[in-house]
Amino acid sequence: MRTQVAGADGDDPLAVLQAAARLQREVDQIQEVSVRRARVRGLSWEQIAGALGAPRQAVRRRYGGSRSART
Template sequence: MVRLAEATGDDDPRAALVAARELRRAAERAEATVVRRARLQGLAWSEIAEQLGVTRQAVHKRYGRR
């Protein structure tokens, strides 16, 4: 991920945009994983939401029953 973060500063805007996209995807995957682990360990949606800086409704809508 460090290389991707560095690549966002690439002089070629296309390469920087691709790196930014890949960073976003990696962050989304990581967030989904930690939310799933948090739920398995018994954390409430409201606590997860607080830690992520979003509303309970937003986190539940995104990661609730799929």
């Protein structure tokens, strides 16, 4: 991924920012799908948060955990 960003004209900060934004959207989509798959397979929010290196509450908020969902 770093190569893709660096591949954008390194002298043009706007091109680098645009490339980074595209990559961020791709990463966000991959994480969203992976979190959904993890929950379907029964992984806890705590396990998912640990894998993402984020607080459990933040992960639940971002990816749609409800109070009735498995913790």
